[in-house]
Amino acid sequence: GGRTRLLRFEAGAFTTEPFVHDYWEEVYQVSGDLWVGSNAEGKGGERFEPNTYACRPPGAYHGPFRSEGGCVLLEHHYYDETKN
Numbered sequence: 001g002g003r004t005r006l007l008r009f010e011a012g013a014f015t016t017e018p019f020v021h022d023y024w025e026e027v028y029q030v031s032g033d034l035w036v037g038s039n040a041e042g043k044g045g046e047r048f049e050p051n052t053y054a055c056r057p058p059g060a061y062h063g064p065f066r067s068e069g070g071c072v073l074l075e076h077h078y079y080d081e082t083k084n
Helices: none
Strands: 002-009 024-032 034-036 046-048 053-056 071-078
Touching: none
Parallel strands: none
Antiparallel strands: 002 071, 024 053, 024 071, 034 046
């Protein structure tokens, strides 16, 4: 199975820990600003603009994330069915 969703970060939102999961993740940044690699206080990181795409395999650590003005991400999560 899999899922596709829109994820909205409100202005000033941030996460405090990296994420890791057992599925593939493809992300397209629709709007706003997204900072990747910030610290637990929501500072620092690398800024990304709309029309950015990322693909992460299972087991890839990513984040923490933050957004100064808010953003919308289109995410697609799925398992590699050829490995089952």
